[in-house]
Structure formats: structure tokens, C-alpha cells
Amino acid sequence: MTNASDIAYRIIRKSIIDGDLVQGEKISEEAMVRLCDVSRTPVRDALRQLSFEGYVLQRKNQGAWVKSWSDEEVKEVYEARARMEGLIVRLVATKISDAGLAKLATNTDDMARVIAHEQDPLALAERFLGLNREFHDQLYEIANNPRLSDLMPALSPPPVVHKTAKNFNRDRVQQSNEDHRALVRAFSKSDANWAESVVKSHIYAAYVSYRDGMPTTVMATPPLE
Amino acid sequence: MTNASDIAYRIIRKSIIDGDLVQGEKISEEAMVRLCDVSRTPVRDALRQLSFEGYVLQRKNQGAWVKSWSDEEVKEVYEARARMEGLIVRLVATKISDAGLAKLATNTDDMARVIAHEQDPLALAERFLGLNREFHDQLYEIANNPRLSDLMPALSPPPVVHKTAKNFNRDRVQQSNEDHRALVRAFSKSDANWAESVVKSHIYAAYVSYRDGMPTTVMATPPLE
């Protein structure tokens, strides 16, 4: 995991998330070579990966730009994510084992403990994001369809990942964990409809939380598409 | 359109779809260099792209293999496709213009003419696939969310593309075009629910047609689970 492509990927990705590379800005391969201290080959690999994940827009013979997300795009991708997660949890509801149920339940208990005892808001957000990711990754694993779960990173609007880290407060985290617990109950009853409804609410709530927490930003002019 | 990366991408993709590269087989970069008559750099680009789209599996320092599909995976990916196409046409129903409507209608008329006059079954299949792709590409364009439409290739099970090319007969093509016409009517009424229902039936029918390896005259099929 310490090879050049991953290094370039992580550095460029972090630069975008942190805002060092602003939306709409041209990304020069040569500049990334200097920034990451690797050659152009892994830089190009990283840009391709970031393009797949929606961080970057690439055009043939022209290069790459930091992708701008319109409000409409973010909303639509959230809707797509809700549908795909809905399918995932349907599969989970039919495939989950007792061991899987126990693991998910443990995750929600851990989360509850963190919510109850972690005082620092930043640390709370950090730990929430970690446990939250773990929970959803376990869902993908149980759904047991790599083709679908590999698609999910492409349905996580990049600006969201950034924003949520700062905007999650205790109530929001609490509600999220309640959703997870409802999911576990639905799984324990093998109730796919219930599970799907819960996870869709879960995603829609995340969208609203994102949207309302968004400052009205002035975006750089995106390249013509 | 005629650059080395695309050439390699298309040739390798076609080899997988046509079965020249069988599921589970190791893909040697050097072999692809000889097959595509380009250097290793564009071959590597192509393999990475195909990895995004689920055609090949890549492992660090080990190379690439043709990814195999289980029956379960195919079924689940069809379900995912139905959901995503359902969202796409909802967006179309709210965004389409009169010009867009006319273009789609023209496509269905062309298709009807082909069905009526093309005698050779192979030519019929060819022309159907071309017009069908055109129709769906127009939907993606009208939906106007590149982020979502770029993901659709990853939801096209490779073995299916192959099978349908040989299995589409006149009835199946006819039914498909009726679905398209129903879609256009739904769009003209800006009826997103109608459009979504139609396209889901459309995809489910395609799945059943694939699964049974024979045409189906039934339009409404039960949910996949």
C-alpha cells in the first residue's frame, strides 16, 4: 500500500478535499509530479482513479480539472445512492447470518458508547465516521456482490465527505445510529422491505443534513462538458 | 476517438464479450500489446478502465484476470440497473424538451421501420442494437448527469451483451420498441412514475430473456426477488 500510485492518489485527493486545489482549477500533471515526488505514470493512474470517483474531470488531450458539483448533481447522486443502498440492504436481509447480525449489533453498541462518553465534538465526528464506514463496509461484505459495492465510492459526492466531517453533531450521530439499529432489527426479521425503507431514510437524512449545512458557495466556472 | 487507449479498450472489451478471453483467464499485458498493436502504456490504461467497469479484476503486482459472473451476480446487477435506469428516466421526464421528445420518437419510428422491413435476422439484431443503444444514450444525455450515465457501463453484464445479440428475434425487438414508445408517451406527459415503471419492466424483460435464453412475450414480470 506504499506504492507510488497510492501516494499520488492520496496526496491529490487530500489536496482537493482540503481545498488546496479549488473546484474548476486545472490540474497539471507536471505540477502533481512536483507535489507528490513521483513520476507522471503514477500521477496519471491517480487522476484516472479520481476521475472514476468524481473528484476530477478528464478530457482527452486536454488534461484534468477539479470537478465542480452543482446542487442538482449532488441531489441526484444522493438519490442514486439511496436506490443502490436500498438494493444492498435487500440482499443483506436475505443473506445475513447470525454471526453477521452479531457483528453489526456490536458496531451499533460501540457507537452508542462513543456517543455517550466522547465529549470532544471533533473526536466524536472522527469516531463516528470510522464506525459508520465499518458498518456500511460490513453491509457490502454481507451483500457479497463486489461489482455493486465497488460502485458505491462513485456515488459518494466528494464535497459531502468533506462537509460531514465538520457538520455532524451529537443529535445527528444519534439518529444515524438509531437508523443502523433499525436496520439490524429488520435484518433479524429478514424483512427486506423494512430494511430498504430504513436505509433510504438514512440516505435522505444525510442529504438534507449536507444541503442545509452547505454554505452558499460561489463555484469557479466549470469547463464545458 | 482513434487513439491508442481507446483502441486497446475496445479490442480487449470485445474479446471479453465475444468470449475470446474466457472468464477467469489471466490477461497478460504483453499478450494485449500483441493483440492490439499498441504499447503497454495504453494497454494498462485500458485494463484499469475495464477494471472500473467490472470486466476485469486487478491485483497489485500480479496483473489482471477476466472477471467471472455468477448467475446470482447477473441477477443482482440487472436489479441494480433497473433501479438506476428508473432514476435516469425520472430525470428525463422532468427535463426533456420538445426537441428531445421528437428525437426519441424518431428513433422508435426508425426502429418500427426496421422491424417491418428487415428480413435477415442477424441484420435485424445488428440494427436493433444500434438503435437501442442510441435511444438509451439519448436518455442519458437528456438526464444530464454524466456522473450517473458514466456508471451505467458497469451495470451491463458482459455475457448478456453477447447473448442478446444472437437471441433477439422479431417479437422481442417489437416488444422492446413498444416499451420505448410507452416511455416517450410518459415523457410527453411528464409522468415520472409511469416512465420509471415502464423502464423497470423493460430491464426485467431483458433479464428474463437473458436468463431463459429465449424471447419472452410477457411484458410485466414479477420483481426479481
Place this chain on the structure above:
DNA sequence: TGACTTAAGTCTGGATGCAAAATATGGCCG
């Protein structure tokens, strides 16, 4: 005989040089 070690061979990941396309610059003509 079988399993482990080790060394040779093969293949992928990364770096660099070169060619072509796109962009930027400057001069010319209207």
C-alpha cells in the same frame, strides 16, 4: 517421497524520452 529453500525467469510498476495535440503568443490584414 514430500516439503521447504533458493535461484532463475517472467511479469508488473515506475521513470523517462519523444511525438502529437492543444494552448498561448505575436504578427498581419481588414
Place this chain on the structure above:
DNA sequence: CGGCCATATTTTGCATCCAGACTTAAGTCA
């Protein structure tokens, strides 16, 4: 003075070379 065309520079795309990792196979020892 402004728009257009030609040229120069920059940047991307492609090919090739080198190094490191993995695979394979032979050989040795238990």
C-alpha cells in the same frame, strides 16, 4: 483598433527501458 492566422510553447499521450515483485522450478534436506 479588432479579428484572424501562423508560429512557438506548453502539455498530454505513447513508447520504451529499468527495477522490483511475484511465480516457477529445481535442488536439498528431513
